[in-house]
Amino acid sequence: MDAILVIRLGALGDFVQSFGPFAAIRAHHPGARIVLLTTPPFADLARRSPWFDEVWAEGRPAWHDLRAVLALRRRLRAARFGRVYDLQTSGRSSRYRWLVGLQAEWSGVASGASHRHDNPDRDALHTVERQREQLEAAGITHFPTPAMGWLDADLSAFALPPDFALLVPGASPQRPGKRWPAVRFAEFARTCPVPCVVLGGPAEVEMAEGIARVAPGSLSLAGRTGFAEIAALARRARFALGNDTGPTHLIAAAGCPTLALFGGDSDPALCAPRGPAVAVLRHVPLAALGPETVQAALAGVVPADLTPG
Structure with missing residues (x-):
């Protein structure tokens, strides 16, 4: 064979x-x-x-x-x-x-x-x-943990803060029910004890920049990162908060403590991100999810002194 x-x-x-x-x-x-x-x-x-x-x-x-x-x-x-x-x-x-x-x-x-x-x-x-x-x-019985060190990138051009969290506020534009509102992400960023780095695709630049503007020291990298940069950021971030979207899955797989938000458009029992430290919070509708509930869920994956309050 x-x-x-x-x-x-x-x-x-x-x-x-x-x-x-x-x-x-x-x-x-x-x-x-x-x-x-x-x-x-x-x-x-x-x-x-x-x-x-x-x-x-x-x-x-x-x-x-x-x-x-x-x-x-x-x-x-x-x-x-x-x-x-x-x-x-x-x-x-x-x-x-x-x-x-x-x-x-x-x-x-x-x-x-x-x-x-x-x-x-x-x-x-x-x-x-x-x-x-x-x-x-098919006869395969050995399932090694997939190494992720091969996916890395030079981040020196981004002028990152020394300590930061990742936010992933986007999701498929065809499935708006998968998005926690941008205003909620902005509120989270404003009260987060560490600056937030906001990720997203080219179509999400305006939203990401709006979130970063309300939080001193935070930064939007929307439209500026490929898969390797996302994984590299994940290794260096304290934690990540994101919707059920591809970058959130990649961040979790790279080892970053991650809280993934789900609404009614997808079922975490079938597709929740997997990684060393992942928590899932589902609320239907997702737009009605309150920031206090998110903060409480984050305590399960990150130290209490790093959650907003």
């Missing part, structure tokens, strides 16, 4: 929760050539990691683009993969079994798979437990 294919297309939070399975697959196949099939947003992140020999970024061609689909099929078949670990386990990724070729052993949910994860309750499991059970069905 010289060539192994791993399929993980996205999104960021799901990709981060596959770090453990990635590490387990590499440990189980130490001498194999392991290829990850993913999408462009995660290709560089995967190439930095110690788990893959190659990363292919063309993992989500449009089905109507027959040229792209056939090109992917040719590349997959030419690689002669002996086994495929489909960690996406979607309808799309299951159909890739036909692109790879039916001779390959297949771990996933595709019909006819040699190592099919056929637990009827799989969708009720947290992503981490579901993937672990899937890999156990």
